[in-house]
Amino acid sequence: MINPINSDYNVQIKTAVDKAKNVKDESFEDMLQKAAKENDKEEIREACRSLETVFLNIMFNSMRSTIQKSDLFGNSFARGIYEDMLYEQYAEEASRGKGLGIGEMLYEQLSKNLKVDEEV
Known part of the structure; x- marks a missing residue:
């Protein structure tokens, strides 16, 4: 059973969840290298979109941290997890x-570089 009072246990659970997610997802660099080898422009676009998702998630979490906390709905570990998942979905x-157009701009730049590499 999860003890909501023991904050060390909550931190350990969050760390474990984060590590599992990082193992599951490829890094941006790995995705780009794989797409460049296969010359797959859709894979490059997906990698750029994923990077924009990460950026948006960081931005949303930073924005959320500026909001004054209220005890109206309570403040629990479960609510924190739910909000993290909600904002991650918003970013996706x-x-x-x-x-924001960051992913598309990055895709255009990377696809230009890929064309230059092909010509050389």
């Missing part, structure tokens, strides 16, 4: 659309 949805 935003990057699927036009997002």
